Amino acid sequence: MRRLIPLLLIAAMSAGARKFYDDDPLEREPKPRRVEQVKSRKLSDYYDLFSHQFGKVGEKQPKKGPPIRARAVNTLGEPLQGAWWEKRHYYRTMSNEELIRGPGDGNAPADGPWTVISAKTEGITPGFVMRDSRKRLYFVKFDPISNPEIATSADAITSRLFYALGYHVPQNYLVYFTEDRLVLGENVEVKDSRGRPRKMTRRDLVEIMIKVPRTADGKYRATASLGLPGRPAGPPRYYGTRADDPNDVVPHEHRRDQRGLHVFAAWTSHDDSRAINNLDTLVEENGLKYVKHFQLDFGSTLGSASSKVNSPRSGVYFFSWKESAISLFSLGLHVPYWAHAKYPDYPSVGRFEWKVFDPERWVPEYPNPAFLNRLPDDEFWAAKQAMAISDDNLRALVSTGQLTDKAAEKWLTECLIERRNKIGRAYFRKLLPLDQFAIVNGRLEWVDLSEKHGFGGAGPVSVEWSAFDNETEKRTPIEGAASASLPPMNGDGYWVAGLTSTKIPSHKISVYLRKRGGVPQIVGIDRQW
Amino acid sequence: MTVKTGTLIFCSVLLCSGQETRTAEIERQRDEKARELKPEDVSKGERFLRDIKERKYLERVASGYNGLRAKIGNMVTGGGFALGPEYFREDFLRGQLTTRASAQFSTRGYRKYEAEAILPRLAGDHLFLNAIASRRTYRGIQYHGPGPDSSRSRTNYLLEDTSIDGIAAVKPGRFLKLGGSLGGLWVNVGPGQDSRFASSEQVFTPAQAPGIDRQTNFFRYGTFGQFDYRDSAAGPKSGGNYVMQFSWFRDQQLSLYSFRRLDIDLQQYVPFFNRSRILALRARTTLTDTDAGNLVPFYLQPFLGGSDDLRGFRPFRFSDRNSMVLNAEYRWEVFSGLDGAIFVDGGKVFPRRGFLNFRDLEGSAGFGLRFNVQNATFLRIDVGFSHEGFQVWFKFNDVFNQRRFGTTTGQPVY
Numbered sequence: 034m035r036r037l038i039p040l041l042l043i044a045a046m047s048a049g050a051r052k053f054y055d056d057d058p059l060e061r062e063p064k065p066r067r068v069e070q071v072k073s074r075k076l077s078d079y080y081d082l083f084s085h086q087f088g089k090v091g092e093k094q095p096k097k098g099p100p101i102r103a104r105a106v107n108t109l110g111e112p113l114q115g116a117w118w119e120k121r122h123y124y125r126t127m128s129n130e131e132l133i134r135g136p137g138d139g140n141a142p143a144d145g146p147w148t149v150i151s152a153k154t155e156g157i158t159p160g161f162v163m164r165d166s167r168k169r170l171y172f173v174k175f176d177p178i179s180n181p182e183i184a185t186s187a188d189a190i191t192s193r194l195f196y197a198l199g200y201h202v203p204q205n206y207l208v209y210f211t212e213d214r215l216v217l218g219e220n221v222e223v224k225d226s227r228g229r230p231r232k233m234t235r236r237d238l239v240e241i242m243i244k245v246p247r248t249a250d251g252k253y254r255a256t257a258s259l260g261l262p263g264r265p266a267g268p269p270r271y272y273g274t275r276a277d278d279p280n281d282v283v284p285h286e287h288r289r290d291q292r293g294l295h296v297f298a299a300w301t302s303h304d305d306s307r308a309i310n311n312l313d314t315l316v317e318e319n320g321l322k323y324v325k326h327f328q329l330d331f332g333s334t335l336g337s338a339s340s341k342v343n344s345p346r347s348g349v350y351f352f353s354w355k356e357s358a359i360s361l362f363s364l365g366l367h368v369p370y371w372a373h374a375k376y377p378d379y380p381s382v383g384r385f386e387w388k389v390f391d392p393e394r395w396v397p398e399y400p401n402p403a404f405l406n407r408l409p410d411d412e413f414w415a416a417k418q419a420m421a422i423s424d425d426n427l428r429a430l431v432s433t434g435q436l437t438d439k440a441a442e443k444w445l446t447e448c449l450i451e452r453r454n455k456i457g458r459a460y461f462r463k464l465l466p467l468d469q470f471a472i473v474n475g476r477l478e479w480v481d482l483s484e485k486h487g488f489g490g491a492g493p494v495s496v497e498w499s500a501f502d503n504e505t506e507k508r509t510p511i512e513g514a515a516s517a518s519l520p521p522m523n524g525d526g527y528w529v530a531g532l533t534s535t536k537i538p539s540h541k542i543s544v545y546l547r548k549r550g551g552v553p554q555i556v557g558i559d560r561q562w
Numbered sequence: 563m564t565v566k567t568g569t570l571i572f573c574s575v576l577l578c579s580g581q582e583t584r585t586a587e588i589e590r591q592r593d594e595k596a597r598e599l600k601p602e603d604v605s606k607g608e609r610f611l612r613d614i615k616e617r618k619y620l621e622r623v624a625s626g627y628n629g630l631r632a633k634i635g636n637m638v639t640g641g642g643f644a645l646g647p648e649y650f651r652e653d654f655l656r657g658q659l660t661t662r663a664s665a666q667f668s669t670r671g672y673r674k675y676e677a678e679a680i681l682p683r684l685a686g687d688h689l690f691l692n693a694i695a696s697r698r699t700y701r702g703i704q705y706h707g708p709g710p711d712s713s714r715s716r717t718n719y720l721l722e723d724t725s726i727d728g729i730a731a732v733k734p735g736r737f738l739k740l741g742g743s744l745g746g747l748w749v750n751v752g753p754g755q756d757s758r759f760a761s762s763e764q765v766f767t768p769a770q771a772p773g774i775d776r777q778t779n780f781f782r783y784g785t786f787g788q789f790d791y792r793d794s795a796a797g798p799k800s801g802g803n804y805v806m807q808f809s810w811f812r813d814q815q816l817s818l819y820s821f822r823r824l825d826i827d828l829q830q831y832v833p834f835f836n837r838s839r840i841l842a843l844r845a846r847t848t849l850t851d852t853d854a855g856n857l858v859p860f861y862l863q864p865f866l867g868g869s870d871d872l873r874g875f876r877p878f879r880f881s882d883r884n885s886m887v888l889n890a891e892y893r894w895e896v897f898s899g900l901d902g903a904i905f906v907d908g909g910k911v912f913p914r915r916g917f918l919n920f921r922d923l924e925g926s927a928g929f930g931l932r933f934n935v936q937n938a939t940f941l942r943i944d945v946g947f948s949h950e951g952f953q954v955w956f957k958f959n960d961v962f963n964q965r966r967f968g969t970t971t972g973q974p975v976y
Contacts (some may be wrong), residue, residue: 048625056583063585066592073602107584225653228618236656267602276603279596282588344898345836351898361902365839372835374749384756 052503052557053527053547058107065323066279071266078309082399085307086352089518091272091286091402103289103411105449108545108557112199112290116241116280117326118290122197123421129429132422136194138205142257144169146216147341152223152233152241159241160255163215168496170260172209175253177340180248182381186330186434188256190445191301191331191428197419198297200328204259207435211253212242217359217374223332259562261327263314268282269326270308272402286402289411296415296460299395300452302385306397306404335445336376343384346371348395370394371456379441386453391457405561409463410560416460417468419453419487427453430449458488464562466491470555476517477530477544480525492536501527501545522548527556531557578650583677588953609816626650629659633664636960639868639877640756642669671755673699675871690741692729696720702756704878708770708860710922711908712880714950718754719774723747739788747780747811750933751861766860770888778816784809792831796938799837803829811862819859821852831961838895844962846871847886851914858883864911866924869955870963872907876947882911886918891961893932901932905961907946923947932960 034260084090094100101424112118121127137514145166146445152161160174192202194256198557221233248254271291274281285291297305310330315322332339335467348371349356374389397404422430427449436442436512461483468481479495510527514520515550525548534540545557604612614620625631630649637644646666663677674696681691702718725748731741751774753761768775786807792798805827813819813950825848832841848864860881866872867879869886887909893901909924930944939960946953 037688051582054584056585059584066596072602075612075616076604077608077615079607079615080611080665082923083611116929135973159726224618228616228621274595276598276600278602278797279592279599282591282595326765338693345838346895353897357900360894361896364904368835368837374836460749 039221041340045457052330052558054332054507054543058109058111059113061105062113062280065116065321066281067321068323069274069317070508071264071277071313071324073265074267076268076270076309078307081308082351085401086399090251090270090381090405091329092284094408101287101406102408103287103292105184105283105288105290110288110414110558110560112414117201117288119201119212121199123418126421127197127428130191132197132426132429133433135196135204135433136202137259140169140204141206142169142171142208143341144348147171148216148218149216149233149238150218150221152221152237155381159240159244160483161238164218169548171257172260174256175245176246178246180213180337180342180380180383182254182434182436183383185254185256185339185343186381186436186506187335187337188258188330188332190430190434191303191334193433194301194422195297195328195331195515197422197426197430200326201325203261205331207254207259207433208257209254211252211360212239223388227323261312261314263310263316263325266313266324268311269309269313271404275313275324275357280323281376284296288403289414291403292407292411293415294421295401296392296412296456298397298404299326299348299390300449300456301331301334302336302343302347303334304343304397305329305338306401307329307399336383337392339384340382344439345374345384345390347384347401348390348496350396351398352455377444379438379444380467381436381438382441382445385448387448390452390455392452392456394402409460409562413464413466413560417466417482420455420457420482424450424522447534454486457482461486461488464560465494465534466541467494467532470544470558471518472546472553475519477519478517491534491540495535497531497533499529499531501529503527519546519553525549528553571950620965623694625911633666637666637668638674638703640670640702640704640735641672641700644668644672644674646940671701688733690729690731690733690739691890693725693727695726695728697724702754703861704759704876705762705766705860706879706881707766707881708863708913710880710912710924715878716759717762717765718756718759719861720750720752720754722750722752727779735967737791738791739790740786742785743784747782749779749859749861750777771860772857773819773861776816776818778819778859779813779814781812782809792829794937798829798831798842799840799933799937800831800833801826802831812854819854819862820856821850821858821862824849824851840893840901842889842891842893844889845886847918848884849917849918850883866909866911869957870961872909872924872926872947872948872955873905873928873944873955874907875924875946875950876953878913879950880924883913884915884918885909887910887921889962899934901933901934903930903944904928905930905944905946928952933938
């Protein structure tokens with residue numbers, strides 16, 4: 034056995050250099066391992082803030098040497114579909130109806146009474162949990178009385194937008210109801226201001242509704258968020274992995290779907306994008322239990338801070354040593370960029386604008402390890418998805434917010450369009466923005482996303498073909514093969530097209546082809562910048 | 563590095579047989595993870611912070627045991643650190659009635675007893691009722707003598723008073739509050755007990771400091787109006803607060819010290835650069851008036867100097883029958899929990915209302931820091947400079963503290 038180990042090791046090492054496996058590119062995560070038990074644990078938002086702001090969490094990009102590329106992606110650079118993310122609008126254009134439907138539209142609260150089974154009586158915007166007449170569970174959240182429609186519209190719009198971008202989100206329904214529909218459940222407890230539990234009374238319910246704005250016809254407007262499938266297991270962090278989930282093998286700060294989330298958070302001003310606004314649940318699908326990861330609570334997006342208008346500081350950290358020192362010692366004469374933003378007075382939108390917005394400068398309220406680790410290819414992956422959501426799509430999505438003020442709705446749409454365009458411009462220029470590679474009639478074809486979206490295009494691209502050794506990764510240039518036409522490919526094997534921007538030669542893409550049974554197939558894409 | 567033989571064999575067999583797949587690679591990672599599974603949990607530090615919030619430990623400490631809690635601070639400047647028990651309930655009459663009673667003792671021997679009942683939200687938040695009683699023993703209130711040219715050297719006097727007041731106010735609109743007050747004030751002043759300074763009656767005559775030799779009791783009543791459209795009372799960044807209060811003090815014993823008092827306090831907060839910069843302005847004046855043969859007792863005269871008006875001067879530095887003060891403060895956001903501030907203060911005391919003008923103002927200037935959370939200032943540090951030196955202030959409130967309506971309790975002195 035001892036003699037066998039070195040031999041096996043050599044074999045493993047030599048074979049381990051292989052770039053592509055037979056099943057590449059994977060579309061989905063392999064079928065998850067069965068998970069019997071996960072612990073539902075709550076996080077501390079204070080700890081999250083302090084540990085992320087002042088501590089070291091997750092594995093950061095090295096200051097020198099090659100960066101850590103995103104993981105949990107296939108050889109084409111696309112995240113594997115599964116527990117975290119699914120291919121949606123960019124990969125298969127969704128109709129406006131599908132976008133409006135989002136994760137579902139067939140589970141709105143049923144007619145009949147709503148039985149309140151728990152409540153949050155404190156705070157500026159209280160809410161409650163109820164079961165409808167079909168015993169389905171909903172989390173009911175309201176707008177602040179100072180800004181009707183602001184949080185409920187943000188929740189409706191952004192949850193559907195994030196669904197279109199591939200994330201798992203809850204089904205959120207905008208509902209209008211009168212107080213007589215609410216029935217207090219038996220033995221419902223609430224906690225008083227000192228945390229002491231006591232039996233909830235009808236008066237508590239009345240006091241909740243006093244703090245809630247009403248529509249012109251006297252109804253209450255709320256988001257009814259359908260309870261997520263499965264058993265809640267607490268929020269996933271933006272770093273590390275869950276210790277009790279065998280399927281969670283890639284540190285979250287290195288997942289492309291989490292790194293790229295930065296771009297979507299910037300787009301929607303989701304500065305509250307922190308762990309406690311996500312949730313893992315232990316779901317059972319086709320008889321298999323596994324942990325699924327959801328994005329939640331979009332009420333603090335698009336200019337809203339859920340209980341009030343968002344702070345004008347949105348897009349900068351609560352605290353930064355450098356910025357604080359500059360501000361302190363300049364006596365405030367150094368004015369930060371966000372302070373120049375001008376916000377029109379739309380109470381149902383809050384502080385949302387596009388003129389000062391800069392996707393490269395935008396950050397959430399405090400450092401997020403996944404966001405900080407993003408690389409240009411992570412940003413490109415996100416930007417191409419954002420740009421795929423057309424103006425018309427955005428108008429359809431914004432309509433789900435059911436804003437009464439049509440000028441506010443128009444402004445919100447304009448902001449989303451212009452912020453999206455800024456994202457496209459910013460991230461398409463950081464690398465060669467070619468995508469959607471295909472082999473058509475013996476040619477390698479692609480789409481220049483910068484050109485497609487009117488940002489000027491990437492310019493001319495040179496192509497060089499090489500034969501590719503999958504075991505050694507050695508490239509052997511093919512003489513005379515310098516166009517998009519596929520070179521002569523004798524037998525099965527691997528070839529690579531090296532695409533180089535003539536404007537910025539460091540911007541390169543390698544497109545790998547594999548020929549099996551006489552049919553060439555694109556098997557991998559590497560981007561350099 | 564430890565290489566597990568089983569894994570290696572599995573891996574190599576797959577590779578050598580050409581069966582290696584991406585799926586197998588992922589499965590191998592899952593295998594490794596599966597062997598090391600453990601319950602997902604949080605660290606002790608995180609659990610501690612989580613429980614503080616979830617179980618409302620701070621709220622429980624603040625609310626005390628069955629309403630009994632510690633009351634810290636809030637003694638007059640110079641009184642030292644104060645501590646004492648307070649009984650506080652806000653759950654009577656279904657939360658409509660708030661009551662409290664407290665006793666405080668300071669490191670300098672000052673004592674303060676208070677009892678209060680408040681009905682803050684009657685008639686749909688349009689009516690406010692408040693009854694308050696207090697007993698204070700301040701052993702060494704500082705006094706520099708009357709007038710704008712008073713000496714820098716300090717004296718001190720004993721102030722003992724008992725007061726009972728009732729206050730009622732209506733809110734006819736969102737920003738407007740109108741009300742009145744009625745109460746009694748029983749005062750005793752005597753030799754100061756702070757041995758660092760001379761006692762006031764040894765330095766000043768009754769002509770200079772009316773009432774220093776004879777004490778009396780007052781029946782007092784007043785009206786007030788407030789238009790307050792600040793965005794936050796605890797840490798305003800925009801809006802204004804305009805207050806006027808007119809009070810009558812009737813000497814019940816000697817008929818020598820009856821007077822009228824007018825307090826006007828105008829505050830304006832001008833935000834710019836998206837509220838990251840604030841210009842805070844205040845103009846405040848207190849004017850008194852007497853009938854013929856009456857005087858304003860020195861301990862009820864307005865004073866200037868201290869953390870809320872002339873910040874480059876000692877507390878109670880100037881006092882006379884009338885006062886005015888102007889403050890301008892430029893604040894800028896350092897980060898979301900801290901503002902920097904640069905300020906200038908100008909003010910004076912004067913014997914007659916005819917001197918109400920901008921001449922001969924005492925000036926001070928300085929800088930400071932305002933620590934805030936959720937739009938409320940919880941700590942203010944100011945360093946004020948004047949021709950008399952500099953003062954450093956640590957205060958747990960926002961600058962331009964508003965005078966309470968119709969009562970002296972909670973005031974620095976009156």
